[in-house]
Amino acid sequence: MARTFYPLERFAPAPKAFHLLPFRFTRLSGKELLVNEAGEFLFVPTGTVQSLTDEYLDTDSELYRDLKAKHFLYDASSSPLLDVLATKVRTKFDHITGGTKLHIFVVTLRCEHSCDYCQVSRQTATRGQFDMSTATADRAIAMMMDSPARAVTLEFQGGEPLLAFDVIQYIIPKAKKLALEKGKDLDIVVCTNLACVTDDILHYFRDEGVKVSTSLDGPAFLHNKNRPRPGNDSYEKAIEGIERSRAILGVESVAALMTTTAASLDHAVEIVDEYVRRDFHSIFLRPISPYGFAIKTRHRTGYEMGRFLEFYRQGLAHILKVNRNGYRIAEVYTQILLTKILTPHGTRYVDMQSPAGEAWSVLVYNYDGDVYASDESRMLAEMNDRTFRLGNVHKDTRRTLFTGDPALQMFQASCNQSLAGCSDCAFQSYCAADPVYHYATQGDMYGNRPTSGFCTRNMDVIKQLFSIIEENDRETMRILWSWVTGEPTIREVVECV
Amino acid sequence: MRLTTTGVARNFDTSIIGTITTADLPHDERTKRIRFIAPGDVLTDDAMAGYSALLCHDELARDPGVPYVHRLRESDHLRDGDIVVLEGRAALVRSLYRPYELHHHLFVTERCNSNCLMCSQPPKDRDDVEALTERNLELIRLIEPHPPYLTITGGEPTLLGDHLFRLISQLKMSMPETELHMLTNGRTFAWPEYARRFAELEHPKISLGIPLYADYAGAHDHVVQAKGAFDQTVTGFHQAARNGIRLEVRVVLHKLTIPRLAKLVDCIYRNLTFVEHIALMGLEYTGYTPRNIGELWIDPYDYQDVLEEAVEYLVVRNMTVSIYNHQLCVLKPSLWRYARKSISDWKTLYLPECETCSALPACGGLFQWAAKKHSEHIHTITYKKTI
């Protein structure tokens, strides 16, 4: 029996009515930016939101079809595919699955630098006084491996962790043994200024598969200004350390992070150029965290968020220019936000998550066994504020850490979905919550959005990025996507005639 | 290359499937073999005994008392090793499998619950599943040597229900290293029970190729001529992915899919991020297509910008893309690296322009039926020599 063919109208009748699906919006670049519950966005002409709310839109238009395809509305002619949308919402939170993945071990507070913004270091302490004991290390390792995560990262911090190299050497084999027993993957990173690194230490790291993360704030004058040390040669030491580490560990095993201080803010271009000169392919334009000594010495390290945002803007523009000229270098803050904006995924970066990464994604085990929700939480404790001290490895289990009052109080302020100002913000899916930051800067975990530095910074950066996205310059988008995927940009094939 | 021929059948009215041999075989190797007798050859009674059937181009002088088909209309397409099925009642000789080909298909039914405007295998509402399944099970057991790839196709294979699971299980047993690719509209996978049972087959090397033609239901349903198809297909993708089934999206490029192609690839990226591969395919002038050509035809040369944009969109997002059924001379050079030689050997046609074309070795050519309809812009490419 022959079958009949039917025209489009039979399958796509212009519906008489439609219903809204949940979404948030803002005004940007002369248009309206709509963001659906899964973080997918659409630029629409001004007035569209009003039309949607009045349910008065031409259902036979391209705009209508676009809104339907991107889950802003649905009608009787087809399914809203809520389960598909729900899966996408869930995917945005895939960072929560599996429990805490990043475990920071503060093996010592001793350090021979005296950086203005540093939150914790003890320059003149004797060995042992502020070092992690083996008993504490054992308990912390057990606590780390108790996490349900299939893969965990052990990050050594301090002070300067290499000053307690013996503690590191104690911890690594124990951690590896326990990881093997529990069937977990274990990554190990050491955060060090490399000033006192030796070839022996590097050989040990190479043999154990340990990665190094160090600091490079920019060219010599800036780096040394930020990081005073006897001899005033922090920069030279850092470069020497980087080169030696690369030679022994391999280039991929050595990463550099910068810290932004007031002094940095006028030198975006020079800082980027320094990273390029040193063959780095990744740079993180991050703001200084307002904790610890930073608050005490605010008159030297304090700065307005506006200056940072200009610094970021200049830095990003220069980095894009460097990329266009053929040198591949990604900016990490941009990469994190673009991952949230452009891809179906959330981020693994603990400082830009909602629910906030504190405890859910990161735990800090201090030299004395105290467990903190984040590095910043520990820094607050250095100023005698133990609000975010979750417990102690000698007294608590994972369960009591997560169900104790400090944790529970913090969790209540950890979801930006339910924070005033965030709950109807268009950028909610891309932004985050940070109860520790708000507590430290504004006196309460929930924070006050209009005056929050966290909000100002993220909102402005996200707006900058949406401007770039909306412009849709082909080459710029290729570069940005290569940062997001980690793959090289595609090149044109030479034309044949 | 032909698939079917006819002749006069004797001594059987069922279907007999077997592998062709053009040479004499020892008696103990003759079961499941079909002895082909070439034009002009004459065989003794002993030489003809013991085979499943005989195929003779000429008239067999004497009835040897075994099933045979003689007086074949054509026979030059038959080769040693081909697997054929002889249909006694219809006196047909169908070639099911040719070892020397690059692309192999297992055809499982003519039934389909969609009715795509450009379907290359127009469906029939006749329940052929039982018969075809029995035939295919035998075919699978006969296939030698095992091919690296095999495509399961129809119609709509999932309409076989349990029979499909039997076929896949047989494939798993008989040729476990063969990579299977099943072309399906994906709609049945919307039922979680079905997706789960399919996954439970635990075939180690199977993926589904599922078409998607628009980013919203109305347009897709129109192309496939089935209301509700888009919703079921997208849900099917998700249920399959959840059960760990590997997936590919296919898009046929024509006048109804090109206008929103940019939005379709965005839809694929956002909703089907988990697919392994996206195949962008040229229109085949066969099946239903000639009837609907007015709605469908757009010269591939004219959509190159749209195609390039869509490919780039997916590639920067790290998705794997291939372009099928396009000639290199109509494709933008930036897209050549994505073009595959996808046309089955026996379907390939090359035009006069092709004979002196520098890109001929890399090009897939055209389909046989493209003689009737192809791009206005087929032309010879000459590489400039650098000195």
Add this chain to the structure above:
Amino acid sequence: MDQPHDAAESGVQQVMVEINLAVISTEALLKTCHWFSRDFVCEIRNRSDQIADVVLTPRGSASASDLSLARGAFTTSAMDFALREKIEAKTSGIRDILLAKAFSESGVLEDAPEGVFGDMVEETKPDGMFKILSNPQR
């Protein structure tokens, strides 16, 4: 609608925005004031049941054009918060369902597939696959 405030009269830099409470709820108005509180002191004076006047006094210095821009921005922002309320009212139910689906166990809160199977042969069978799939016996 908006009445320009004569700064010279009171000697203090201020701008007034007239708000129609039939269009903009108190909640929306308060949210707007909350956001503007960083740069302005916001004072709400109810003129009647229908109308409120919001007096914005800048915290720092502001020019006449700054104030004019602020009035426009305040009105737009208040309208936007009113729109958000409407959207929330229309979508909070389905949002709850969506989030419940997103965070429930796989398969627990899923809808059954919609639509017809579309194969004539299958649909005529009393024990056809489509019927079995729609009514799984386990």
